[in-house]
Amino acid sequence: MSTAVSAKAPKVALEFESNDLVQLLDPDGRRLADSHYDPFVADITDDRLTALYEDLVLVRRIDTEAVALQRQGELALWPPLLGQEAAQVGSARALRKDDFVFSSYRESGVAFCRGIELVDLARAWRGTSASGWDPYAVGMATPAVIIGAQTLHATGYALGCVKDGVDSVAIAYFGDGATSQGDVNEAMVFAATFHAPVIFFCQNNQWAISEPVSLQAVRPIADRAPGFGIPSVRVDGNDVLAVTAVTREALERARSGGGATFIEAVTYRMGPHTTSDDPSRYVDPLQREEWAGKDPLARLEKYLQLSEDEAARIAARADEVANDFRTACKSIQDPEPLSLFDNVYATPHSGLARQRSRYAAYLEGLES
Numbered sequence: 001m002s003t004a005v006s007a008k009a010p011k012v013a014l015e016f017e018s019n020d021l022v023q024l025l026d027p028d029g030r031r032l033a034d035s036h037y038d039p040f041v042a043d044i045t046d047d048r049l050t051a052l053y054e055d056l057v058l059v060r061r062i063d064t065e066a067v068a069l070q071r072q073g074e075l076a077l078w079p080p081l082l083g084q085e086a087a088q089v090g091s092a093r094a095l096r097k098d099d100f101v102f103s104s105y106r107e108s109g110v111a112f113c114r115g116i117e118l119v120d121l122a123r124a125w126r127g128t129s130a131s132g133w134d135p136y137a138v139g140m141a142t143p144a145v146i147i148g149a150q151t152l153h154a155t156g157y158a159l160g161c162v163k164d165g166v167d168s169v170a171i172a173y174f175g176d177g178a179t180s181q182g183d184v185n186e187a188m189v190f191a192a193t194f195h196a197p198v199i200f201f202c203q204n205n206q207w208a209i210s211e212p213v214s215l216q217a218v219r220p221i222a223d224r225a226p227g228f229g230i231p232s233v234r235v236d237g238n239d240v241l242a243v244t245a246v247t248r249e250a251l252e253r254a255r256s257g258g259g260a261t262f263i264e265a266v267t268y269r270m271g272p273h274t275t276s277d278d279p280s281r282y283v284d285p286l287q288r289e290e291w292a293g294k295d296p297l298a299r300l301e302k303y304l305q306l307s308e309d310e311a312a313r314i315a316a317r318a319d320e321v322a323n324d325f326r327t328a329c330k331s332i333q334d335p336e337p338l339s340l341f342d343n344v345y346a347t348p349h350s351g352l353a354r355q356r357s358r359y360a361a362y363l364e365g366l367e368s
Protein backbone atom coordinates (compact mmCIF):
# COMPACT_ATOMS: atom_id res chain seq x y z
CA MET A 1 0.00 0.00 0.00
CA SER A 2 1.33 3.42 -0.87
CA THR A 3 2.19 5.65 2.05
CA ALA A 4 2.93 8.73 -0.05
CA VAL A 5 1.69 11.95 1.50
CA SER A 6 0.87 15.08 -0.38
CA ALA A 7 3.43 17.80 0.28
CA LYS A 8 0.69 20.37 -0.23
CA ALA A 9 -1.52 19.32 2.66
CA PRO A 10 0.03 18.83 6.09
CA LYS A 11 -1.80 16.00 7.88
CA VAL A 12 -2.30 18.03 11.02
CA ALA A 13 -3.43 21.59 10.62
CA LEU A 14 -1.16 23.68 12.81
CA GLU A 15 -2.71 26.73 14.35
CA PHE A 16 -0.58 29.74 14.90
CA GLU A 17 -0.97 33.45 15.30
CA SER A 18 -0.59 34.95 11.86
CA ASN A 19 -1.24 38.49 13.00
CA ASP A 20 1.90 38.92 15.03
CA LEU A 21 3.69 41.35 12.72
CA VAL A 22 5.48 44.47 13.85
CA GLN A 23 3.64 47.25 12.05
CA LEU A 24 3.99 51.01 12.52
CA LEU A 25 2.15 52.18 9.41
CA ASP A 26 -0.88 50.19 8.36
CA PRO A 27 -2.04 49.82 4.73
CA ASP A 28 -4.40 52.79 5.19
CA GLY A 29 -1.50 55.03 6.16
CA ARG A 30 -2.37 55.15 9.86
CA ARG A 31 0.55 55.47 12.30
CA LEU A 32 0.24 52.76 14.94
CA ALA A 33 1.84 53.32 18.33
CA ASP A 34 4.30 50.69 19.52
CA SER A 35 5.96 51.29 22.87
CA HIS A 36 8.87 48.98 22.08
CA TYR A 37 9.64 50.00 18.50
CA ASP A 38 8.69 53.71 18.47
CA PRO A 39 11.96 54.76 20.19
CA PHE A 40 13.94 53.11 17.38
CA VAL A 41 12.42 55.50 14.84
CA ALA A 42 11.93 58.57 17.03
CA ASP A 43 14.35 60.57 14.83
CA ILE A 44 12.39 59.82 11.64
CA THR A 45 10.48 63.02 11.12
CA ASP A 46 8.13 63.52 8.18
CA ASP A 47 11.08 64.95 6.21
CA ARG A 48 13.10 61.78 6.74
CA LEU A 49 10.04 59.71 5.89
CA THR A 50 9.63 61.70 2.67
CA ALA A 51 13.25 60.87 1.80
CA LEU A 52 12.48 57.18 2.38
CA TYR A 53 9.38 57.54 0.20
CA GLU A 54 11.55 59.05 -2.54
CA ASP A 55 13.85 56.01 -2.29
CA LEU A 56 10.87 53.70 -2.69
CA VAL A 57 9.68 55.58 -5.76
CA LEU A 58 13.15 55.60 -7.36
CA VAL A 59 13.75 51.94 -6.65
CA ARG A 60 10.39 51.00 -8.15
CA ARG A 61 11.08 53.16 -11.20
CA ILE A 62 14.51 51.58 -11.77
CA ASP A 63 12.93 48.15 -11.48
CA THR A 64 10.17 49.00 -13.96
CA GLU A 65 12.74 50.42 -16.37
CA ALA A 66 14.88 47.29 -16.05
CA VAL A 67 11.92 45.07 -16.96
CA ALA A 68 11.28 47.27 -20.02
CA LEU A 69 14.97 47.11 -20.97
CA GLN A 70 14.87 43.33 -20.76
CA ARG A 71 11.76 43.18 -22.94
CA GLN A 72 13.56 45.37 -25.49
CA GLY A 73 16.58 43.04 -25.57
CA GLU A 74 18.92 45.39 -23.69
CA LEU A 75 19.17 43.17 -20.61
CA ALA A 76 19.41 39.38 -20.76
CA LEU A 77 17.38 38.82 -17.59
CA TRP A 78 16.00 40.77 -14.62
CA PRO A 79 14.60 39.60 -11.27
CA PRO A 80 11.92 42.20 -10.40
CA LEU A 81 11.49 43.45 -6.84
CA LEU A 82 8.03 44.97 -7.34
CA GLY A 83 6.25 44.90 -3.95
CA GLN A 84 9.45 44.42 -1.93
CA GLU A 85 10.70 48.02 -2.01
CA ALA A 86 10.01 48.81 1.66
CA ALA A 87 11.70 45.66 2.95
CA GLN A 88 14.84 46.56 1.02
CA VAL A 89 14.94 50.33 1.52
CA GLY A 90 13.93 50.24 5.21
CA SER A 91 16.67 47.74 6.08
CA ALA A 92 19.41 49.10 3.82
CA ARG A 93 18.95 52.70 4.97
CA ALA A 94 19.37 51.57 8.58
CA LEU A 95 22.91 50.35 7.87
CA ARG A 96 26.14 52.22 8.38
CA LYS A 97 28.67 52.63 5.58
CA ASP A 98 31.07 50.23 7.28
CA ASP A 99 28.44 47.48 7.61
CA PHE A 100 28.54 44.86 4.88
CA VAL A 101 25.74 43.42 2.73
CA PHE A 102 25.64 39.89 1.32
CA SER A 103 22.66 39.62 -0.97
CA SER A 104 20.81 37.40 -3.35
CA TYR A 105 19.89 38.47 -6.93
CA ARG A 106 16.69 40.42 -6.16
CA GLU A 107 18.19 43.15 -3.96
CA SER A 108 18.62 45.95 -6.51
CA GLY A 109 16.85 48.26 -4.02
CA VAL A 110 19.51 47.49 -1.42
CA ALA A 111 22.21 48.05 -4.06
CA PHE A 112 20.69 51.44 -4.89
CA CYS A 113 20.75 52.45 -1.21
CA ARG A 114 24.39 51.35 -0.90
CA GLY A 115 25.20 53.83 -3.67
CA ILE A 116 26.01 51.34 -6.41
CA GLU A 117 26.20 53.01 -9.82
CA LEU A 118 23.23 52.05 -11.98
CA VAL A 119 25.55 51.11 -14.83
CA ASP A 120 27.28 48.63 -12.52
CA LEU A 121 23.92 47.22 -11.51
CA ALA A 122 23.12 46.54 -15.16
CA ARG A 123 26.39 44.84 -16.18
CA ALA A 124 25.76 41.31 -14.98
CA TRP A 125 22.11 41.35 -16.12
CA ARG A 126 23.17 42.50 -19.58
CA GLY A 127 25.45 39.50 -19.67
CA THR A 128 28.60 41.51 -20.31
CA SER A 129 30.32 40.96 -16.98
CA ALA A 130 30.51 38.20 -14.40
CA SER A 131 29.73 40.76 -11.71
CA GLY A 132 29.24 44.45 -11.47
CA TRP A 133 31.13 46.34 -8.81
CA ASP A 134 33.97 46.44 -6.30
CA PRO A 135 32.40 45.10 -3.08
CA TYR A 136 34.82 46.93 -0.80
CA ALA A 137 34.05 50.31 -2.35
CA VAL A 138 30.35 50.08 -1.44
CA GLY A 139 30.14 47.56 1.42
CA MET A 140 28.11 45.08 -0.59
CA ALA A 141 29.21 41.81 -2.15
CA THR A 142 28.10 41.07 -5.69
CA PRO A 143 24.85 39.03 -5.74
CA ALA A 144 24.87 35.31 -4.94
CA VAL A 145 22.68 33.27 -7.26
CA ILE A 146 23.45 30.04 -5.40
CA ILE A 147 20.49 30.07 -3.06
CA GLY A 148 21.46 30.74 0.55
CA ALA A 149 25.26 30.67 0.05
CA GLN A 150 25.61 34.31 1.06
CA THR A 151 24.40 33.58 4.61
CA LEU A 152 27.64 31.66 5.19
CA HIS A 153 29.69 34.49 3.71
CA ALA A 154 27.93 37.00 5.96
CA THR A 155 28.52 34.90 9.07
CA GLY A 156 32.22 34.51 8.24
CA TYR A 157 32.55 38.23 7.56
CA ALA A 158 30.83 39.05 10.85
CA LEU A 159 33.26 36.83 12.76
CA GLY A 160 36.09 38.67 11.00
CA CYS A 161 34.69 41.98 12.29
CA VAL A 162 34.88 40.63 15.85
CA LYS A 163 38.46 39.51 15.33
CA ASP A 164 39.33 42.94 13.90
CA GLY A 165 37.80 44.61 16.95
CA VAL A 166 35.36 46.72 14.91
CA ASP A 167 31.64 47.05 15.52
CA SER A 168 30.56 46.67 11.88
CA VAL A 169 27.68 44.30 11.20
CA ALA A 170 27.10 41.89 8.30
CA ILE A 171 23.61 41.44 6.89
CA ALA A 172 22.52 38.56 4.68
CA TYR A 173 19.45 38.95 2.45
CA PHE A 174 17.70 35.80 1.28
CA GLY A 175 14.25 34.51 0.50
CA ASP A 176 11.66 32.22 2.06
CA GLY A 177 12.73 29.43 -0.28
CA ALA A 178 16.36 29.78 0.82
CA THR A 179 15.43 28.86 4.39
CA SER A 180 15.07 25.25 3.19
CA GLN A 181 18.71 25.21 2.08
CA GLY A 182 21.34 23.58 4.28
CA ASP A 183 23.62 26.62 3.91
CA VAL A 184 21.18 28.93 5.71
CA ASN A 185 20.72 26.51 8.59
CA GLU A 186 24.48 25.90 8.84
CA ALA A 187 25.10 29.64 8.91
CA MET A 188 22.61 30.04 11.76
CA VAL A 189 24.24 27.28 13.84
CA PHE A 190 27.63 28.94 13.40
CA ALA A 191 26.34 32.47 13.99
CA ALA A 192 24.55 31.43 17.20
CA THR A 193 27.40 29.50 18.76
CA PHE A 194 30.05 32.11 17.90
CA HIS A 195 27.80 35.15 18.67
CA ALA A 196 28.43 36.58 15.22
CA PRO A 197 27.27 40.16 14.64
CA VAL A 198 25.13 39.19 11.68
CA ILE A 199 21.54 39.86 10.64
CA PHE A 200 19.64 37.19 8.75
CA PHE A 201 17.16 39.23 6.73
CA CYS A 202 14.60 36.93 5.12
CA GLN A 203 12.25 38.52 2.62
CA ASN A 204 9.31 36.18 2.72
CA ASN A 205 7.75 37.17 -0.60
CA GLN A 206 5.49 34.08 -0.46
CA TRP A 207 7.13 32.39 -3.47
CA ALA A 208 10.22 30.39 -4.39
CA ILE A 209 9.80 30.60 -8.15
CA SER A 210 6.42 28.79 -8.46
CA GLU A 211 6.46 27.09 -5.05
CA PRO A 212 4.33 28.80 -2.40
CA VAL A 213 5.81 29.42 1.03
CA SER A 214 3.46 26.76 2.43
CA LEU A 215 5.80 24.21 0.86
CA GLN A 216 8.77 25.66 2.76
CA ALA A 217 7.13 26.19 6.14
CA VAL A 218 3.99 25.17 8.01
CA ARG A 219 4.79 27.62 10.78
CA PRO A 220 6.11 31.17 10.43
CA ILE A 221 9.70 31.06 9.21
CA ALA A 222 10.85 33.39 12.01
CA ASP A 223 9.83 30.74 14.55
CA ARG A 224 12.77 28.57 13.52
CA ALA A 225 15.51 30.97 14.60
CA PRO A 226 15.00 30.67 18.40
CA GLY A 227 15.64 26.94 17.99
CA PHE A 228 19.14 27.88 16.88
CA GLY A 229 19.48 30.33 19.78
CA ILE A 230 18.87 33.40 17.60
CA PRO A 231 16.15 35.93 18.51
CA SER A 232 13.74 36.62 15.69
CA VAL A 233 11.04 39.05 14.69
CA ARG A 234 8.31 39.10 12.03
CA VAL A 235 7.77 42.48 10.52
CA ASP A 236 5.36 43.88 7.97
CA GLY A 237 7.81 43.99 5.07
CA ASN A 238 5.65 46.53 3.24
CA ASP A 239 6.00 49.05 6.09
CA VAL A 240 9.26 50.95 5.60
CA LEU A 241 9.11 52.47 9.10
CA ALA A 242 8.63 49.14 10.87
CA VAL A 243 11.39 47.53 8.80
CA THR A 244 13.73 50.38 9.78
CA ALA A 245 12.83 49.91 13.45
CA VAL A 246 13.43 46.16 13.60
CA THR A 247 16.67 46.45 11.59
CA ARG A 248 17.97 49.17 13.93
CA GLU A 249 17.18 46.98 16.91
CA ALA A 250 19.08 44.07 15.33
CA LEU A 251 22.03 46.35 14.50
CA GLU A 252 22.14 47.62 18.06
CA ARG A 253 22.13 44.06 19.40
CA ALA A 254 24.92 43.01 17.04
CA ARG A 255 27.11 46.06 17.75
CA SER A 256 26.78 45.64 21.51
CA GLY A 257 27.92 42.00 21.51
CA GLY A 258 24.43 40.48 21.52
CA GLY A 259 25.03 38.40 18.39
CA ALA A 260 22.73 37.52 15.53
CA THR A 261 19.09 38.39 14.81
CA PHE A 262 16.71 36.79 12.33
CA ILE A 263 14.22 39.15 10.67
CA GLU A 264 11.33 37.78 8.61
CA ALA A 265 10.00 40.61 6.47
CA VAL A 266 6.57 39.47 5.32
CA THR A 267 5.92 40.84 1.85
CA TYR A 268 4.77 39.73 -1.59
CA ARG A 269 6.45 39.29 -4.95
CA MET A 270 4.04 41.22 -7.16
CA GLY A 271 5.83 40.35 -10.39
CA PRO A 272 7.33 37.24 -11.95
CA HIS A 273 10.27 35.37 -10.39
CA THR A 274 12.39 36.73 -13.24
CA THR A 275 11.56 38.08 -16.66
CA SER A 276 11.75 34.45 -17.89
CA ASP A 277 8.84 33.38 -15.69
CA ASP A 278 5.08 33.45 -16.33
CA PRO A 279 3.36 33.71 -12.92
CA SER A 280 -0.13 33.65 -14.47
CA ARG A 281 0.37 29.87 -14.59
CA TYR A 282 0.46 29.52 -10.82
CA VAL A 283 -0.48 32.75 -8.96
CA ASP A 284 -4.04 33.15 -7.73
CA PRO A 285 -5.10 36.61 -9.01
CA LEU A 286 -7.23 37.14 -5.88
CA GLN A 287 -4.21 36.64 -3.63
CA ARG A 288 -2.21 39.11 -5.68
CA GLU A 289 -5.05 41.62 -5.54
CA GLU A 290 -5.22 41.30 -1.76
CA TRP A 291 -1.52 42.13 -1.52
CA ALA A 292 -1.90 45.04 -3.92
CA GLY A 293 -4.02 46.58 -1.15
CA LYS A 294 -0.95 46.47 1.14
CA ASP A 295 1.33 48.31 -1.27
CA PRO A 296 4.37 49.84 0.45
CA LEU A 297 4.27 53.11 -1.50
CA ALA A 298 0.53 53.72 -1.31
CA ARG A 299 0.43 53.63 2.50
CA LEU A 300 3.18 56.27 2.74
CA GLU A 301 1.37 58.44 0.20
CA LYS A 302 -1.73 58.29 2.38
CA TYR A 303 0.25 59.08 5.51
CA LEU A 304 2.46 61.87 4.14
CA GLN A 305 -0.17 63.65 2.00
CA LEU A 306 2.60 65.29 -0.03
CA SER A 307 1.92 68.60 -1.76
CA GLU A 308 1.46 68.49 -5.54
CA ASP A 309 4.81 70.22 -6.00
CA GLU A 310 6.67 67.72 -3.86
CA ALA A 311 5.02 64.73 -5.56
CA ALA A 312 5.88 66.23 -8.97
CA ARG A 313 9.49 66.80 -7.92
CA ILE A 314 9.86 63.15 -6.88
CA ALA A 315 8.18 61.91 -10.06
CA ALA A 316 10.52 64.05 -12.20
CA ARG A 317 13.52 62.74 -10.29
CA ALA A 318 12.33 59.16 -10.92
CA ASP A 319 12.10 59.85 -14.66
CA GLU A 320 15.57 61.34 -14.63
CA VAL A 321 17.07 58.33 -12.79
CA ALA A 322 15.30 55.89 -15.14
CA ASN A 323 16.61 57.80 -18.14
CA ASP A 324 20.17 57.73 -16.76
CA PHE A 325 19.80 54.01 -16.12
CA ARG A 326 18.66 53.37 -19.71
CA THR A 327 21.46 55.46 -21.21
CA ALA A 328 24.10 53.84 -19.00
CA CYS A 329 22.81 50.36 -19.77
CA LYS A 330 22.90 50.91 -23.53
CA SER A 331 26.40 52.36 -23.34
CA ILE A 332 27.93 49.18 -21.90
CA GLN A 333 30.45 47.77 -24.38
CA ASP A 334 30.62 44.06 -25.14
CA PRO A 335 33.81 42.63 -23.61
CA GLU A 336 36.44 40.73 -25.59
CA PRO A 337 35.15 37.13 -25.62
CA LEU A 338 38.42 35.70 -24.31
CA SER A 339 38.31 37.94 -21.23
CA LEU A 340 35.82 35.35 -19.96
CA PHE A 341 38.82 33.35 -18.75
CA ASP A 342 40.63 36.23 -17.03
CA ASN A 343 39.41 36.03 -13.45
CA VAL A 344 38.41 32.42 -13.04
CA TYR A 345 41.46 31.49 -10.94
CA ALA A 346 43.95 33.70 -9.11
CA THR A 347 46.84 31.62 -10.47
CA PRO A 348 47.15 30.19 -14.00
CA HIS A 349 45.75 26.72 -14.48
CA SER A 350 46.67 24.38 -17.34
CA GLY A 351 43.13 23.03 -17.75
CA LEU A 352 41.77 26.52 -18.11
CA ALA A 353 44.56 27.48 -20.52
CA ARG A 354 43.53 24.51 -22.68
CA GLN A 355 39.89 25.60 -22.68
CA ARG A 356 40.94 29.15 -23.52
CA SER A 357 42.98 28.10 -26.55
CA ARG A 358 40.19 25.84 -27.79
CA TYR A 359 37.73 28.69 -27.50
CA ALA A 360 40.17 31.03 -29.29
CA ALA A 361 40.41 28.52 -32.15
CA TYR A 362 36.62 28.28 -32.26
CA LEU A 363 36.32 32.09 -32.49
CA GLU A 364 38.93 32.20 -35.26
CA GLY A 365 36.94 29.56 -37.12
CA LEU A 366 33.89 31.84 -36.98
CA GLU A 367 35.85 34.66 -38.63
CA SER A 368 37.17 32.61 -41.57
Ligand SMILES: Cc1ncc(C[n+]2csc(CCOP(=O)(O)OP(=O)(O)O)c2C)c(N)n1
Binds near residue numbers: 145179208209
Ligand atom coordinates in the same frame (compact mmCIF):
# COMPACT_ATOMS: atom_id res chain seq x y z
C1 LIG B 1 21.46 26.06 -4.54
C2 LIG B 1 20.42 26.45 -5.54
N1 LIG B 1 19.35 25.64 -5.74
C3 LIG B 1 18.39 25.98 -6.63
C4 LIG B 1 18.50 27.14 -7.35
C5 LIG B 1 17.40 27.53 -8.34
N2 LIG B 1 16.62 28.65 -7.82
C6 LIG B 1 16.83 29.90 -8.26
S1 LIG B 1 15.81 31.00 -7.51
C7 LIG B 1 15.07 29.81 -6.59
C8 LIG B 1 13.97 30.15 -5.61
C9 LIG B 1 14.41 31.00 -4.47
O1 LIG B 1 13.31 31.44 -3.74
P1 LIG B 1 13.48 32.41 -2.51
O2 LIG B 1 14.63 31.97 -1.67
O3 LIG B 1 12.17 32.53 -1.85
O4 LIG B 1 13.91 33.81 -3.17
P2 LIG B 1 13.07 34.76 -4.15
O5 LIG B 1 13.41 34.33 -5.55
O6 LIG B 1 11.64 34.61 -3.83
O7 LIG B 1 13.59 36.14 -3.90
C10 LIG B 1 15.62 28.56 -6.87
C11 LIG B 1 15.19 27.31 -6.25
C12 LIG B 1 19.64 27.95 -7.14
N3 LIG B 1 19.84 29.11 -7.78
N4 LIG B 1 20.58 27.59 -6.21
Ligand SMILES: [Mg+2]
Binds near residue numbers: 203207
Ligand atom coordinates in the same frame (compact mmCIF):
# COMPACT_ATOMS: atom_id res chain seq x y z
MG1 LIG C 1 10.70 33.95 -2.09
